[in-house]
Amino acid sequence: MPETTTDQPTRKAGGAVVPVLAFAGIVVAVMQTLLVPVIKDLPQLLDTAPSNATWVLTSTLLSGAVATPIMGRLGDLYGKRRMLVLSLAVMVVGALVSAFTDQLLTMIVGRTLQGFAMGAIPLGIGLMRDMLPREKLGSAMALMSSSIGVGGGLALPAAALVAQHTDWHALFYGAAGLGALAILLTFLVVPESPMRAAGSFDLLGALGLSAGLVLLLLPITKGSDWGWSSGTTLGLFAAAVVVLLLWGLYELRVKAPLVDLRTTARREVLLTNLASIMVGVSFYVVSLVLPQLLQLPTATGYGLGQSMVVAGLCVAPLGLTMMFTAPVYARLSARYGPKVTLITGLVVIAIGYGGGLGLMDAAWQTIITSVILGAGIGLAYSSLPALIVGAVPASETGAANGLNTLMRSIGTSVSSAVIGMVLANTANNVNGVAVPTMHGFRVSFLIATAAVAVGLVLAVFLPRAARPAQHTQLRASSEEEANLERAEEVLRGFRGRILDAGGAPVARAKVTLIDRRGRQAGATVSAEDGSYALAVPAQGAYVLAARAFGHGPLASSATHPGEERAVALDLSLPGETVNA
Numbered sequence: 001m002p003e004t005t006t007d008q009p010t011r012k013a014g015g016a017v018v019p020v021l022a023f024a025g026i027v028v029a030v031m032q033t034l035l036v037p038v039i040k041d042l043p044q045l046l047d048t049a050p051s052n053a054t055w056v057l058t059s060t061l062l063s064g065a066v067a068t069p070i071m072g073r074l075g076d077l078y079g080k081r082r083m084l085v086l087s088l089a090v091m092v093v094g095a096l097v098s099a100f101t102d103q104l105l106t107m108i109v110g111r112t113l114q115g116f117a118m119g120a121i122p123l124g125i126g127l128m129r130d131m132l133p134r135e136k137l138g139s140a141m142a143l144m145s146s147s148i149g150v151g152g153g154l155a156l157p158a159a160a161l162v163a164q165h166t167d168w169h170a171l172f173y174g175a176a177g178l179g180a181l182a183i184l185l186t187f188l189v190v191p192e193s194p195m196r197a198a199g200s201f202d203l204l205g206a207l208g209l210s211a212g213l214v215l216l217l218l219p220i221t222k223g224s225d226w227g228w229s230s231g232t233t234l235g236l237f238a239a240a241v242v243v244l245l246l247w248g249l250y251e252l253r254v255k256a257p258l259v260d261l262r263t264t265a266r267r268e269v270l271l272t273n274l275a276s277i278m279v280g281v282s283f284y285v286v287s288l289v290l291p292q293l294l295q296l297p298t299a300t301g302y303g304l305g306q307s308m309v310v311a312g313l314c315v316a317p318l319g320l321t322m323m324f325t326a327p328v329y330a331r332l333s334a335r336y337g338p339k340v341t342l343i344t345g346l347v348v349i350a351i352g353y354g355g356g357l358g359l360m361d362a363a364w365q366t367i368i369t370s371v372i373l374g375a376g377i378g379l380a381y382s383s384l385p386a387l388i389v390g391a392v393p394a395s396e397t398g399a400a401n402g403l404n405t406l407m408r409s410i411g412t413s414v415s416s417a418v419i420g421m422v423l424a425n426t427a428n429n430v431n432g433v434a435v436p437t438m439h440g441f442r443v444s445f446l447i448a449t450a451a452v453a454v455g456l457v458l459a460v461f462l463p464r465a466a467r468p469a470q471h472t473q474l475r476a477s478s479e480e481e482a483n484l485e486r487a488e489e490v491l492r493g494f495r496g497r498i499l500d501a502g503g504a505p506v507a508r509a510k511v512t513l514i515d516r517r518g519r520q521a522g523a524t525v526s527a528e529d530g531s532y533a534l535a536v537p538a539q540g541a542y543v544l545a546a547r548a549f550g551h552g553p554l555a556s557s558a559t560h561p562g563e564e565r566a567v568a569l570d571l572s573l574p575g576e577t578v579n580a
Contacts, residue, residue, distance in 0.1 A: 017131065018140045020189045021124040022147050024088060024182040027175075028117040029151025030159075031060060031091065034175060036291070037160040037308050038168050045168060048104045058221045059108045063115030065217055065409050066210045071119025072402025073258050075126055077201055081192040084123040085183055091117035092179040099172035114175070118409070121147065122401035125385045130193035141389065142329040142382030146322040154319045156291065157312030164308055194508075205258035208247035215240035217410070220417045224424065259403055263391075269400070271458050272387040273407045275342065278455030279380045280411020281418075282349050285448035286356075286373050288419050289441050290315050290366050302438040304363050314366045321374025322381065329382035338386035339462045345379030346456045352376055353449045357442055380455075384408075387462070415451075419444045493535035494558060496570040498526040498546055505530025506573055509548035516541050533566070546571045 035057065038045065042053035067087070075083040094113025101107055121144065128140045162170050219226070219236040226233050251257040263269060294311035296303025306314070332341045352372035359365035388404050426440030498509040511532045513522040521542065526532045536542065540559065547553045551573035558569050 016189045020185045022143045025121050025124055025144050025147030026151035027178045027182045028120045029147055030155040031114045031117060033155045034159055034171050036156060037163045046104045052104060055108050056111050059112040060115035061413060062214055062217055063112045064118030065213045065406055067116040067119045068406045069402040070206050072122040075123045079192050080123045080126045081190050084120050085186055087117045087120045088179050088183045092176045095172045095176035099169050121405050125401045127193055129389050130195050139327050141385045146378050146381045154316060157316045160308040160312040200256060202254055202258040205251055212240055212244035212247050215243055217413050220413050223417055224421050268391040268463055271462050273404055275455045275458040276384050276404055276407040277411040278451045280408035281415040281451040282448045283377050284412040284415035285419055285444055289444050292436055293360060293441055306363055314363050315370055317367055318370040318374040321371050322378035325375055325378030329379055338383040341379055342383035343459045345376045346452050348376030349373060350449055350452045353445045357445050493566060494569050495533040495566040496568050497530040499570060499572045506548045509546055512545045514543040546573060548573055
């Protein structure tokens with residue numbers, strides 16, 4: 001079982017860490033919507049068929065889905081900042097490759113490299129958990145999680161403005177510049193987390209998950225072109241099921257899996273991930289519908305006749321509202337918990353789509369819809385990492401949030417495929433051109449509302465305390481409350497000091513609590529004076545394993561009676577147990 005150096009944040013981050021990490025997340029999210037303003041022109045720009053041009057978008061989606069859980073796990077093993085910088089560097093290279101080409105194949109290679117940056121989102125959340133105090137962690141993770149929507153929303157008008165007035169390759173030069181700036185700021189401001197998960201990287205598991213995701217997402221994104229009942233589509237879906245099942249069986253047997261499926265199967269983690277898919281579906285619908293409605297000519301009788309830039313500006317409040325929702329989320333979550341905040345966000349999304357059905361007659365009405373949906377999606381997105389972080393050990397933060405981000409990506413992929421099919425099947429053919437109809441737009445909004453309803457049902461069944469007793473609480477609203485909560489936890493666990501053979505205290509020693517079934521029940525590191533404290537989930541027998549640089553490992557058995565007091569236990573490295 002993988003070990004970790006600590007299950008508590010180190011609290012050594014400067015004040016600029018959160019803005020820098022959020023900026024990195026926004027830069028990464030820009031990659032997803034960078035080419036939206038020029039989608040219709042891609043076949044001419046790349047001198048290829050429309051079906052081939054769609055690979056420029058599909059390749060980014062597929063590589064992002066593959067990279068997200070893998071980079072999260074690599075960050076847990078080898079350093080989250082290191083992997084964050086690597087993700088951004090690959091993105092910069094990909095942007096430059098795309099900037100210098102008009103060839104389809106080279107463009108797809110560049111866009112594939114850009115998609116790898118999606119792993120930066122869970123890595124940023126993991127860094128925040130490792131470094132920030134609990135009273136700041138909620139709003140920080142909310143901002144980082146929302147950066148996916150913020151970057152996507154803000155990129156639309158900016159990309160439209162650039163594409164309308166300059167060569168479209170300038171989009172990639174700008175993306176490369178933003179990526180380089182994010183790397184520089186990360187090096188200057190963000191310290192590396194000292195937390196590491198023990199073990200090795202599960203290469204076979206990574207290959208299996210990558211193959212399964214590609215086989216699953218490829219027919220989802222290309223099914224409308226190939227035909228949903230075609231042999232290619234159905235064959236890929238069947239292959240995805242087989243590969244993912246075999247991958248799951250392998251992950252359950254391997255000692256240090258890429259994704260701990262037993263943790264993922266916990267009620268709070270499973271329901272949160274399923275709800276994330278629904279939130280992803282609802283987020284992408286508005287991004288597909290409103291820009292088209294705004295740009296359709298007024299001659300259709302319902303189109304609003306706006307330019308590409310104005311359409312982007314009307315949708316931009318979606319991202320801005322998500323960004324400003326982060327502090328609101330922090331207050332709500334501190335008072336009521338992330339479950340209630342998630343439910344609130346989903347209700348607001350439902351109101352936005354329900355009201356949006358009647359707010360399609362003017363550009364200002366689409367702005368209102370964008371603001372309402374931005375507030376709801378911001379609350380929902382902000383709640384997801386708090387629910388995940390509160391349910392998994394620190395050693396799995398990167399991988400767990402990577403999987404959660406992947407679930408949102410799957411939601412947006414499903415949304416793109418379903419809404420694209422709906423708009424195509426309800427379109428009117430005008431002089432050989434398919435023109436979306438108001439009926440198609442309204443059906444799309446109803447589909448989003450249905451997805452939100454499913455998400456609400458899932459959220460209602462989340463346990464109120466979505467965390468094992470030994471994990472860090474994220475609801476403390478002040479340092480005093482956080483200290484009180486830690487003191488209460490210590491009363492229910494083990495405490496003592498880590499000593500060397502001569503009786504001197506050992507700082508930064510890893511201490512892991514293992515239950516009677518051999519599973520990790522908690523972990524921490526010793527302080528400068530050698531002291532440690534570990535809460536227990538229940539009374540019973542445990543093994544405390546300690547390890548420090550330059551000392552041999554130690555495993556000592558101990559029993560907690562379940563009383564509201566700490567069991568004092570000093571551990572001497574590398575040998576015997578010393579009674580307190």
